[in-house]
Amino acid sequence: MTEPVLLYEVKNEIAYITLNRPDKLNTFNNELVYTLKDTWDRFEQDPEAKVAILSGSGKAFSAGVDVTDAKSYPSVGDKTTSDKEHLKYNYLETYSESHQAYPANGITIFKPIVGAVHGYVLGLGYNLAIKCCDITIAADNAIFGFPEPKIGTPIYPMEYLPYLPFKISMQLMLLTWKGGRMINAQRAHALGLVNEVVPHEKLMEEATTWAEMFKIVPPLYIKAIKYGHYKATEDRLKVNEREYFKYILPQVISEDRQEGLRAFTEKREPKFHGK
Numbered sequence: 001m002t003e004p005v006l007l008y009e010v011k012n013e014i015a016y017i018t019l020n021r022p023d024k025l026n027t028f029n030n031e032l033v034y035t036l037k038d039t040w041d042r043f044e045q046d047p048e049a050k051v052a053i054l055s056g057s058g059k060a061f062s063a064g065v066d067v068t069d070a071k072s073y074p075s076v077g078d079k080t081t082s083d084k085e086h087l088k089y090n091y092l093e094t095y096s097e098s099h100q101a102y103p104a105n106g107i108t109i110f111k112p113i114v115g116a117v118h119g120y121v122l123g124l125g126y127n128l129a130i131k132c133c134d135i136t137i138a139a140d141n142a143i144f145g146f147p148e149p150k151i152g153t154p155i156y157p158m159e160y161l162p163y164l165p166f167k168i169s170m171q172l173m174l175l176t177w178k179g180g181r182m183i184n185a186q187r188a189h190a191l192g193l194v195n196e197v198v199p200h201e202k203l204m205e206e207a208t209t210w211a212e213m214f215k216i217v218p219p220l221y222i223k224a225i226k227y228g229h230y231k232a233t234e235d236r237l238k239v240n241e242r243e244y245f246k247y248i249l250p251q252v253i254s255e256d257r258q259e260g261l262r263a264f265t266e267k268r269e270p271k272f273h274g275k
Helices: 030-045 081-089 091-095 097-101 124-131 166-175 185-190 200-214 219-233 236-252 255-265
Strands: 006-011 014-019 051-056 113-117 120-122 135-139 143-145 196-198
Touching: 006 030, 014 030, 014 200, 030 097, 051 124, 051 200, 097 124, 113 124, 113 200, 120 124, 124 143, 135 185, 135 200, 143 185, 185 196, 196 200
Parallel strands: 014 051, 051 113, 113 135, 120 143, 135 196
Antiparallel strands: 006 014
8 A cells, every 4th residue: 555645643642743755755746745734734623732743754854845746846848838828827826836835833823843854854844844843853964955946946035034144044045955065953053943953863752852841831822922923924925825825726726717707708697606
């Protein structure tokens, strides 16, 4: 049987969420993106779970987006002109799908998340580990960076966020793909990107220790702190993206829209059903 791309298990009020594509260095295809998206909601609503630990199986936490998967990483090189225009006007839909893997911290996700990362922590994996986990524990073999510039992967012109000094942020986003320019676990700790660095064999033990500490903090207090912190770092682009996927895209692909178009061309009154 095919292994699930993501594992979810609750033990002692801790939800262990594990990326599970070890043969692909836990890179994200659409299946993993949307499975993780649904899992965040599952975790938030799970009465048995007070805190989550996000980790990856195999040799890496995550090496980012799976660029070998056509559905996850569309190419316009062989598209017709009209197809290219369609992609241009649906940029959010085409290139932001991977962002659906991020928890909506401070918006719908208020329970604490501890990241336990090792090996490659790149691109989308970096964002999950650093920007999406409330606390991040790194193994001493963790390597952080962005491979996007090496292959020209399109990314949004993100507003600078106070996770790093400006010059180090520029290095991370532009040059870490080049040998020796990635940030190791010790450097990440010195820069305040992670909370603790431990030997790889102690990673889950340390992450569990931190998760246990969250269990005695009042949930409403955690909710207030998460809301304040993430609201302060949310830029307009992320708001636009979230609103597009939550409100606009469902309308674009809805049955009502198709019915409206058919009714218009057939010169009749449409019959809408809210679907």
